[in-house]
Amino acid sequence: MSSNARSRMLARAAADIAPGMCVNLGIGLPTQVVAHLPTGAQVCLHSENGISGVGPVRPAGQEDRNLIDAGGSYVSTLPGAAFFDSALSFAIVRSGRLDLTLLGAFEVAANGDLANWIIPGRFSPGPGGAIELAQRARRVGVLTAHVDKAGNPKIVERCTLPLTAAGCVNRIYSDMAVCDVTPDGLVLRELAEGVRAEDVVAATGARLTVPDTELPVF
Amino acid sequence: MSSNARSRMLARAAADIAPGMCVNLGIGLPTQVVAHLPTGAQVCLHSENGISGVGPVRPAGQEDRNLIDAGGSYVSTLPGAAFFDSALSFAIVRSGRLDLTLLGAFEVAANGDLANWIIPGRFSPGPGGAIELAQRARRVGVLTAHVDKAGNPKIVERCTLPLTAAGCVNRIYSDMAVCDVTPDGLVLRELAEGVRAEDVVAATGARLTVPDTELPVF
């Protein structure tokens, strides 16, 4: 993924964060969405280690040793932030108080299944907070390269890896496109600049509906 | 019960509150035990509405409108007190962090069953915190008149009223005696001043073992 394509993907995901939302950004790509929010965006970022009102990462030398986000970054807090224990933090998640979570993926399926925490025999660091975020945020977006480094689709008909949660994903943001999971399967919604619908179809490992209308470009 | 007999009963119960204990005193007679603790007693009083480190009741005019105990008295707090919500308050109770609770009784049985929250058809205000206190404090003491106003025993072979908790009572403090619930049934341990063992046996509605030794007098 080119840094330009990544940047446009991140900005596109940021555009779906509406004023007033409470949002959890997963480790990796999703965390980088912050940089693409408009100045003064009215949004509450939640971190599962016990923070609401997470602010930007602090520059070196200005860290607070007691204040990290779930990815281990030394973050700041906004005025009006709160700290709480891990049980209350996941109460926020499980009781549906997160309007949106953006997560990474190993595989995401046309039925909304997500696999992002274990590759048997190769990678099993434990689920962390991923299962609860995927299963309970009101809306789940996935940020992912459309194909893996070997060129194989990451968006598939059925996940082959063990699931994080079934049927949880609403929208996929990739370097090529925005796709929605609908009752009728995957639907192409928007195209990255310079990408054609047929490129997306070819790079997708699942049936992808391409609407008859002109698609927005991001 | 004469005020003198009541006072000696309360003082006797107070004497079983050992340094370092965490104690919940039920509404009514038990709350009055506080006045009989030695000055400087090292004890933490818990109130189920969310206080540890309850202090003496405040005099009129010095109340804090936000600070009552579970019985509605405007109490003070000791240095080192803490306030918490009702879930954490009952976490203290149910997880066994109370060394002792002293409760009132309608009936208490020789097997340790306690009935103190409902008289069907006549009195059913709800259980409040009584069930959890009775079931989970490490040690449960009952403070009660030995007989009711009609002269009928309150200490019985089997409770006739609906239970608060089964087999929960360890010791009974009355105006006549201290009795323990043991695997072999009720055992008379101490006598109130001027009361004879045979008086206690006659006033008790359950088999009461009277030891062969001389009994302490309180």
Next chain:
Amino acid sequence: MSLPDKTCAMAEAIARIPDGASVMLGGFGVPGTPFCLIEALVEHGARDLTIIKNDANEAGIGVDWLLQAGQVRRLITSHIGLNPRAVAMMNDGSLDVEFNAQGILAERIRAAGAGVMGFVTNIGMDTVLAEGKQRVETATGEGMFEPALHADFALVHADCADHFGNLSFAASARNFNPLIATAARCVIAEAERVVPLGGIAPDDVHTPGPFVDHVVELPTLPEVYGVVQR
């Protein structure tokens, strides 16, 4: 980035409550009872309510206003001994009362807020409250399933709130307030003081803003919030 403003007029917030709604109320006795929100609910007039509150207050205040106005169909509670009207209505069948052990009531509300279906406990197993409850066999013995207790609305009394809905409570006025603030679809908090963002230190927040939907600043505190003269 900045945190959204949730301050709101009291009548506007309360107007959201429809007939038939379930409404949780904070408070253990007077401390923590949202008297002004309850008064607004009486004025609003929603009927056929299920009220969830530790107690029924005393005669002439709080829950009693709702009972008197005939707005309550059902009361889920732990102790109503200080409200003769509640006892009388229970006895004559005009009020459906469900008793819970106090800590079980707290824990069922918290379970809703924690997004779990319920919990298993043997508290009350020897009592009449156990009747009809689902039994669950566990490795540590038999228990009863206590289902999470949700509500449509929670009316919270806070000592202090900021514009985002972070709340702090005073002394024993905390009680059920932080629990109900997690367990309802719509959480309305009245606060004695509303401060700007940052006015409550992040370490001292009792209820984090994400749980709260509307913040209402109280006018000069009516007498009912004061020390009860007996």
Next chain:
Amino acid sequence: MSLPDKTCAMAEAIARIPDGASVMLGGFGVPGTPFCLIEALVEHGARDLTIIKNDANEAGIGVDWLLQAGQVRRLITSHIGLNPRAVAMMNDGSLDVEFNAQGILAERIRAAGAGVMGFVTNIGMDTVLAEGKQRVETATGEGMFEPALHADFALVHADCADHFGNLSFAASARNFNPLIATAARCVIAEAERVVPLGGIAPDDVHTPGPFVDHVVELPTLPEVYGVVQR
């Protein structure tokens, strides 16, 4: 009346931990990890331990000291990705690792502290973590029984403690600390500052003293508590 003093020497408190004990540790990454108590546990040398902690820290610190010393038989955790030794020991079978979803781990610990047998949830029902778990049919659907997770000991890192064991935590160093402080038979808290009774305002206490058995004041904070340089 006054509240009991629970201050204690670190070695004396840690010496209570026998071989085969289960030990909960606070911390999410560096913040809130009780490094000095862990170091004392390494010196003490108790073996065959079950460690319960959100994560396994990183190479060369915290839990890694216990793994390196061969003191850990079993680890109950949610994420060990930053500790290659833990991953390697899991893969070669020398460490028994039980993974829980992070919030389920927190909730199971809290359930122990709340004195309930466990709770019912459908979190993780679609995952390999659901294998072997007891199913419970409820009125709101099928869930899994998650048993309360108790321990013999909890080692807590607090920012501030008073002599009675009231604790407060700093920023994201709170995490699992208040939860484990409710869930163990014996709770040992290290604190950066130990203050006299009344030094923590009653409204600002995060863990009330009744849960805590021993309070240990930390010396000058070792570097391991500082900002991680990557």
